[in-house]
Amino acid sequence: MNNPSEKKYGKLVFRVSENDELLPFLMKKMSGISRTKAKGILASGVVTVDGQSTTQHNFPVRPGMTVTMERNGGGNMLKNRWVRIVYEDKYLLVVEKRNGILSNSIHPGDETVQKILNRYLENKHLRCHAHTIHRLDRDTSGLMLFAKSKEIALKFEDDWKGTVYDRRYVALVHGEMRKSDGTISSWLKDDEHFLTYSSKTDNGGKFAVTRYKVLKVCEGYSLVELRLETGRKNQIRVHLQDIGYPVVGDPKYGDGDNSIGRLGLHAYKLCFTHPVNGNDMKFETPFPKGFDI
Numbered sequence: 001m002n003n004p005s006e007k008k009y010g011k012l013v014f015r016v017s018e019n020d021e022l023l024p025f026l027m028k029k030m031s032g033i034s035r036t037k038a039k040g041i042l043a044s045g046v047v048t049v050d051g052q053s054t055t056q057h058n059f060p061v062r063p064g065m066t067v068t069m070e071r072n073g074g075g076n077m078l079k080n081r082w083v084r085i086v087y088e089d090k091y092l093l094v095v096e097k098r099n100g101i102l103s104n105s106i107h108p109g110d111e112t113v114q115k116i117l118n119r120y121l122e123n124k125h126l127r128c129h130a131h132t133i134h135r136l137d138r139d140t141s142g143l144m145l146f147a148k149s150k151e152i153a154l155k156f157e158d159d160w161k162g163t164v165y166d167r168r169y170v171a172l173v174h175g176e177m178r179k180s181d182g183t184i185s186s187w188l189k190d191d192e193h194f195l196t197y198s199s200k201t202d203n204g205g206k207f208a209v210t211r212y213k214v215l216k217v218c219e220g221y222s223l224v225e226l227r228l229e230t231g232r233k234n235q236i237r238v239h240l241q242d243i244g245y246p247v248v249g250d251p252k253y254g255d256g257d258n259s260i261g262r263l264g265l266h267a268y269k270l271c272f273t274h275p276v277n278g279n280d281m282k283f284e285t286p287f288p289k290g291f292d293i
Contacts, residue, residue, distance in 0.1 A: 011068050011069065011070055012068070012069040013066060013067075013068050014026075014029045014066070014067040014068075014069075015065075015066060015067075016061045016062060016063055016064065016065040016066070016067060017063055018063060019060070019061070019062055019063070020060075020061050021057065021058045021059065021060060021061065022042070022047070022049065022054065022056065022057060022058070022059040022060075022061055022067070023035070023038055023039065023042065023057040023058065025061050025067065026038045026041065026042070026047070026067070026069075029067075039057065041069065042054075042055045042056075042057060043055055043084075045078070045085060046069055046070040047067065047068070047069050047070075048067070048068045049061060049065055049066070049067050049068075050065050050066055051068075051089075052087070052088065052089040053085065053087065053088040053089075054086065054087045054088070055084070055085065055086050055087070056086055056087060056283055058282075058284075059087075078116070078117075078120045080116050080120075081098070082097065082098050082100070082101045082111075082113065082116060083095050083096070083097055083098070083101075083113055083116050083117065084096045085120075086143065086283055086285070087281070087283065090148070091147065091148055091149070091152050091274075091275070091276050092145065092146070092147060092148065092152065092274070093117060093130060093145070093146040093147075093148065094143060094144070094145055094146075094270065094281075094283055095113065095117070095143070095144050095146065096141070096142065096143055096144075096285050097113050097136060097141055097142065097143075097144050098141050099138075099139050099140060099141040099262050099263060099288075100138065100139060100262075101113060101138065102138050103132060103135040103136055103138075103144065104132045104135065113144060113146075114130050114132055114146070117130035117146055118130050121148070126148075128148040128149060129148070130146040130147075130148070131146060131147040131148070131149065131150055131152070131153040132144075132146060132153075133145045133146060133147055133153055133156045133157075134164075134231065136267055137234070137237075137263075137265075139249075139262065139263035139265075140169075140263060140265045140266065140267065141262075141265075141266045141267070141288060142169070142266045142267025142268055142285065143267050143268070143269070143270040143283055143285060144267070145164075145270065145272070152275055152276070155275040156272075156275065160231075162273075163272050163273050163275060164270070164271070164272040165271055165272065165273065166227070166269060166270075166271035167227070167228055167231075167267070167269065167270055167271070168225055168226065168227050168228075168267075168268060168269040169225070169226045169228070169236055169265060169266060169267050169268065170215070170223065170224065170225055170226070170265075170266050170268050170287055170291060171223075171224045171226060171236060171240060171247050171264055171265050171266075172221060172222075172223055172224075172247070172248045172260065172264030172265075172290070172291050172293065173221065173222050173223075173224055173240055173245040173246060173247055173248060173264065174220070174221065174245060174246055174247075174248060174254065174255070174257065175220065175221070175222060175244065175245045176217045176218075176220060176221070176222055177214045177217060177222040177224065177245055179214070180213065180214050181211075181212060181213040181214065182211075182212055182243075183209065183210070183211050183212075184209070184210045184211075184212065184239040184240075184242060184243055185207070185208065185209045185210075186198040186199055186200055186207075186208060186238075186239070186242060187199045187200075187201070187202050187203050187204075187205040187206065187207055187208070188205045188206055188207075188208045188232045188233070188234070188235060188238060189203050189204060189205025189206070190205075190233070195252060196232075196233055196234040196238050196253075197238070198238050198239070198241075198242050206230070206232050207230065208229075208230045208232040208235045208239065209228075209229035209230050210226055210227075210228060210229070210235060210236060210239045211226070211227045211228075211229065212224050212225065212226050212227075212240075213225045213227075216293060218293040219293070221248070221293045222245060222293075223287075223291060223293055224240075224245075234252075234253065236265060237250055237252070237253040237254075237265070238253055240253075241253040241254065247263060247264050247265050248260055248263070248264035249261070249262055249263045249264050250263055250264075250265075260290030260291070261290065262288075262290065264290070264291065266285075266287060266288050266291065268284060268285050268286075268287060269283070269284045269285075270282075270283045270284075271283070
């Protein structure tokens with residue numbers, strides 16, 4: 001039986017002796033507990049790796065690292081219906097946002113992911129604020145990245161493409177896509193009603209490129225993976241409309257027909273180089289319910 005190497009101060013402390021991923025590592029150390037139970041422990045936010053909180057199943061653990069689990073629950077962890085913390089360290093927060101909430105807002109009365117995180121940081125008595133590094137539309141769910149200081153946020157802003165090297169979405173769209181993959185490009189610009197429209201020629205807007213790959217086709221729908229070469233407002237929704245396969249549940253750039261009760265767009269993958277320690281950071285979330293055509 002594999003026992004934890006230390007028990008102290010209401011914590012279980014495990015020393016890492018070989019390369020592994022966090023979920024199987026915990027299963028081995030916790031006397032062979034089930035995969036479901038280990039996932040539940042991670043989801044509850046009580047596990048840290050070298051002091052960094054993470055819920056990521058495939059978080060890499062290496063010899064010399066220390067994995068700690070709070071035995072009495074994560075008293076300082078965020079508990080909120082809109083936001084789940086996937087990873088946290090001294091500099092960054094990676095979160096998963098639900099659909100239906102703004103990333104941030106200039107209007108004081110709006111509830112936002114940024115406000116929720118600021119309250120969380122305040123409750124932990126940390127002298128920092130959540131700085132938005134990139135945004136998701138209100139009705140889009142998925143992974144978002146926040147910095148705990150303006151200095152770190154500026155590092156991403158100064159070299160976004162060099163730092164964030166892979167960001168992918170999955171979309172459920174109307175129609176059975178014939179091409180298995182492709183690239184959509186156009187200039188995007190807002191009209192006087194703040195709707196984004198697309199042009200194959202330069203219309204004074206911003207050039208946008210979206211690469212797509214079809215994952216599945218079934219009974220009038222397609223599940224599509226999308227990789228952004230640029231990050232323009234409403235880029236995915238407009239580009240999919242351009243090629244005749246609008247996102248399910250999109251009232252602006254589709255027909256509004258909503259068979260899953262939400263916008264069929266989710267930011268499921270986020271990979272970047274840590275701006276301070278240079279570590280390779282990879283995060284991925286499951287596809288939401290309703291996307292499983």
